[in-house]
Amino acid sequence: MRVANLQGRLVVIAGDPGHELAFDVEKGSNGRFGADPQRVYEDWAAFTGWAVTAEWENGVQFSAEDLGSPAPTPRQVFAIGLNYSEHAAESGFDAPTSAPPVFTKFPSCITGPHGVIEIPQGGHVDWEVELVAVIGQYAHHVPAGSAFDYIAGYSVGQDISERLLQMAATPPQFSMGKSLPRFGPIGPWLVTLDEFADPDDLELGCEINGEPVQRSRTGELIFSVSALVANLSASTPLLPGDVIFTGTPSGVGLGRDSQRWLGDGDVLTSHIEGIGELRHRFVVAAPPIA
Numbered sequence: 001m002r003v004a005n006l007q008g009r010l011v012v013i014a015g016d017p018g019h020e021l022a023f024d025v026e027k028g029s030n031g032r033f034g035a036d037p038q039r040v041y042e043d044w045a046a047f048t049g050w051a052v053t054a055e056w057e058n059g060v061q062f063s064a065e066d067l068g069s070p071a072p073t074p075r076q077v078f079a080i081g082l083n084y085s086e087h088a089a090e091s092g093f094d095a096p097t098s099a100p101p102v103f104t105k106f107p108s109c110i111t112g113p114h115g116v117i118e119i120p121q122g123g124h125v126d127w128e129v130e131l132v133a134v135i136g137q138y139a140h141h142v143p144a145g146s147a148f149d150y151i152a153g154y155s156v157g158q159d160i161s162e163r164l165l166q167m168a169a170t171p172p173q174f175s176m177g178k179s180l181p182r183f184g185p186i187g188p189w190l191v192t193l194d195e196f197a198d199p200d201d202l203e204l205g206c207e208i209n210g211e212p213v214q215r216s217r218t219g220e221l222i223f224s225v226s227a228l229v230a231n232l233s234a235s236t237p238l239l240p241g242d243v244i245f246t247g248t249p250s251g252v253g254l255g256r257d258s259q260r261w262l263g264d265g266d267v268l269t270s271h272i273e274g275i276g277e278l279r280h281r282f283v284v285a286a287p288p289i290a
């Protein structure tokens with residue numbers, strides 16, 4: 001099942017690529033489930049139980065530009081650093097072994113799968129395509145073997161990063177550099193795990209103006225999604241609708257011999273096999289990083 005946020009309303013998506021229809025959940029359920037795309041995770045098991053048997057009528061065509069994040073206002077956003085060995089190497093670090101490095105993207109940076117992202121004048125803004133997992137059930141002390149029971153589904157994320165701001169403090173302040181407005185795109189929808197032949201091995205990548213810059217598979221994750229749920233929930237309860245950015249593969253601008261940053265007019269497309277695509281255009285409009 002695919003679940004989306006269409007102009008702020010919870011919808012279920014059906015149909016082949018390019019011919020998708022959106023079905024309004026509040027109307028289709030006669031109000032049993034509300035229109036708020038974030039609140040559905042509070043009642044996720046009941047929602048999915050109902051949705052698989054519901055008779056969907058009155059589907060509407062829609063523009064991808066009208067989609068928002070399938071988790072637009074999470075209470076907690078976890079982000080994982082250095083979770084692919086080649087990315088750890090290009091960043092100048094040993095790959096983590098005992099525990100994943102964790103930071104947050106503050107929830108105000110969350111945005112949808114399409115649109116314009118403003119970047120600072122003279123900035124060093126970088127791209128990081130990532131698999132995003134959304135939590136579907138309160139999770140505390142969850143073993144890795146049952147982690148999937150606590151995940152509502154997967155989406156495509158970009159952990160957009162302002163490297164000047166990230167490096168402005170010692171040690172680096174990851175959370176600040178990664179939380180400018182719209183620096184946390186998620187979309188185009190949430191896909192439940194039953195839709196994937198192997199939820200632990202999905203091809204992901206991104207392109208700038210059509211040029212491939214990142215390409216890998218989530219099978220290369222050092223800490224799998226299940227391992228992350230186990231590690232995070234061992235200390236911090238994961239709440240319904242929380243978001244986990246699971247880490248980026250190699251190919252970011254920071255790690256290149258000749259470093260590269262997103263510039264005015266650049267178009268970044270990001271995709272994950274079996275989920276879909278994000279598309280964002282960058283414009284230099286924000287004041288310089290102080």
Ligand code: ZN
Pocket residue numbers: 079080081128130159245247248
């Ligand atoms: Zn990242």
